[in-house]
Amino acid sequence: MKQDDLVIYEEQIEQIEKTLRRLIKDAQAKCVLLVDKDGHLITRQGFTQSLDTTALAALLAGSFASTREIARLVGEPEFSVLFHQGKKDHIHISLVGERTILAVIFDDRTTIGMVRLYAKEVSESLNQVLSSEKPEENRTESENRPETDSEYAASVETRLDDIFSDKT
Amino acid sequence: MASINYAFKEISCKIVYYGPGLSGKTTNLQYVHQKIPPQTRGELISLATDQDRTLYFDFLPVNIGKVHGFSTKFQLYTVPGQVYYNATRKLVLRGVDGLVFVADSQKSKMDENLESYQNLVENLLEYGYNLNKMPLVLQYNKRDLTPIIPVEELEKALNPQGLPFYEAVAVRGAGVFDTLKCISKLVLDQAKRKQLFPKREIEIKEEETHPAGVSQIPLGEQMTVVADSSVPVESQPTSTVITLVEEKPAPIPEEIIPQPLIALEKTQPGVELKIGEITGGNQMKAEMPVTKAGPTLISWSAGKRTKPKGFFLWRFFKQLFKR
Numbered sequence: 001m002k003q004d005d006l007v008i009y010e011e012q013i014e015q016i017e018k019t020l021r022r023l024i025k026d027a028q029a030k031c032v033l034l035v036d037k038d039g040h041l042i043t044r045q046g047f048t049q050s051l052d053t054t055a056l057a058a059l060l061a062g063s064f065a066s067t068r069e070i071a072r073l074v075g076e077p078e079f080s081v082l083f084h085q086g087k088k089d090h091i092h093i094s095l096v097g098e099r100t101i102l103a104v105i106f107d108d109r110t111t112i113g114m115v116r117l118y119a120k121e122v123s124e125s126l127n128q129v130l131s132s133e134k135p136e137e138n139r140t141e142s143e144n145r146p147e148t149d150s151e152y153a154a155s156v157e158t159r160l161d162d163i164f165s166d167k168t
Numbered sequence: 169m170a171s172i173n174y175a176f177k178e179i180s181c182k183i184v185y186y187g188p189g190l191s192g193k194t195t196n197l198q199y200v201h202q203k204i205p206p207q208t209r210g211e212l213i214s215l216a217t218d219q220d221r222t223l224y225f226d227f228l229p230v231n232i233g234k235v236h237g238f239s240t241k242f243q244l245y246t247v248p249g250q251v252y253y254n255a256t257r258k259l260v261l262r263g264v265d266g267l268v269f270v271a272d273s274q275k276s277k278m279d280e281n282l283e284s285y286q287n288l289v290e291n292l293l294e295y296g297y298n299l300n301k302m303p304l305v306l307q308y309n310k311r312d313l314t315p316i317i318p319v320e321e322l323e324k325a326l327n328p329q330g331l332p333f334y335e336a337v338a339v340r341g342a343g344v345f346d347t348l349k350c351i352s353k354l355v356l357d358q359a360k361r362k363q364l365f366p367k368r369e370i371e372i373k374e375e376e377t378h379p380a381g382v383s384q385i386p387l388g389e390q391m392t393v394v395a396d397s398s399v400p401v402e403s404q405p406t407s408t409v410i411t412l413v414e415e416k417p418a419p420i421p422e423e424i425i426p427q428p429l430i431a432l433e434k435t436q437p438g439v440e441l442k443i444g445e446i447t448g449g450n451q452m453k454a455e456m457p458v459t460k461a462g463p464t465l466i467s468w469s470a471g472k473r474t475k476p477k478g479f480f481l482w483r484f485f486k487q488l489f490k491r
Contacts, residue, residue, distance in 0.1 A: 004169060005170045005171065005172055005359070006170075006171040007173075008171070008172070008174060010175040013173070013176070036263075037262065037263065038169065038171065038182055039182065039227075040171035042171070042173070043176075052210060052211060054229045054241075054243075055229065058227045058243060058245075059213065062215070062225060062259065065262060066224070069255055152235075152236060152360060153353075153357070155235055155236060156235055156352075156353060156356050159233065159240075160232065160349045161349070163204055163205065163233075164204065164348050164352070165203075165345060166203060166341055
């Protein structure tokens with residue numbers, strides 16, 4: 001069950017965002033979020049400016065995790081789709097591959113059926129992108145890599161000292 | 169595990185505050201939320217019961233800004249401490265990068281501390297995580313109360329490994345930031361180490377045995393060398409020269425590193441390999457004693473390769489010329 005760090009590369013993000021934009025257009029949704037199961041936001045598309053997407057990502061992952069546990073308790077391997085109905089806005093959450101969650105927020109301009117249909121469709125292509133061959137290891141040698149250990153450590157230290165201090 | 173996004177140049181790490189009920193995990197987060205600059209943090213979200221007891225988790229995102237080009241974010245979580253909520257507590261641990269164990273220093277709480285610690289080990293194991301490899305900091309909270317357990321006693325019970333620990337009074341903020349700074353640093357160190365110097369895990373494959381005198385041992389493979397039984401014991405060599413081969417050297421151009429550093433990390437206890445010359449950039453000779461009593465197990469891994477000064481400048485020009 002142990003997994004490595006989730007690493008997302010630029011090429012992948014481009015493709016993912018393209019797919020998500022298509023989903024928004026086809027399903028006429030307000031916005032979509034792609035979140036990993038640990039609660040980190042991978043990317044988002046649509047009207048997300050007014051949303052606290054970081055918190056949303058964490059809560060969506062939490063909500064999905066608890067649903068999954070409920071599934072296990074009732075003898076189901078996993079509920080792969082979750083739907084919350086509100087007065088105006090609704091949210092459709094579905095599993096993409098092994099470790100990511102796709103959340104679609106939509107209102108009454110469209111229907112749950114449409115969202116479900118297109119979400120299912122893009123899930124497959126998203127999964128393909130996410131599980132596609134990761135670029136070679138030397139990609140981790142980004143230009144922004146710290147030059148030496150000590151330099152990095154020092155820069156982290158000053159950052160942390162600045163922010164995590166008792167001064168108000 | 170940490171999420172690394174090269175497209176947005178973002179690293180996001182998850183730190184979980186663990187500990188028995190009412191030990192002050194949420195208080196830690198509340199203090200952090202209150203004191204750090206508002207632009208560096210998001211809202212503190214608490215999924216709590218009506219009595220303000222954590223039901224699922226508290227969540228506080230903190231963005232410490234750019235560290236060497238990467239926007240670095242921490243997601244601080246707490247777990248529900250009550251024994252009753254183990255189902256949700258376990259879920260919070262998914263993908264954790266670092267842990268703070270908040271222990272209650274009050275004399276009456278020792279058993280709860282121990283029980284919670286044990287529970288942490290068990291829950292981590294269910295995810296396949298090993299607590300010994302996980303960045304962990306201990307916080308002995310509520311040091312202002314009486315009667316409390318002396319630090320030495322807490323250390324003995326909860327921290328035999330000698331990990332970093334802090335005394336704290338979370339309601340007043342004492343020790344809160346020290347703890348957070350320490351765990352953040354450990355987590356970033358690990359994230360960086362994993363990305364910069366991806367360690368090639370040594371897996372014990374199907375155990376193969378090779379006669380003494382076997383020469384090439386690829387990186388990451390473990391093998392057992394046994395004395396050749398056809399040769400009489402007296403005339404067997406006492407040592408054999410082996411070559412350690414790194415098939416795929418670390419992704420740094422060889423031409424600028426005259427001598428890659430290959431380090432032996434692991435051999436069977438009691439067996440010492442004498443490191444010899446380095447040949448051809450990715451090979452190293454080593455002399456290994458052959459024990460007549462039984463098989464000798466050896467495995468090795470590559471050491472860190474350090475980049476020489478001017479590496480980035482060199483590469484910048486190289487890329488410039490390519491265009």
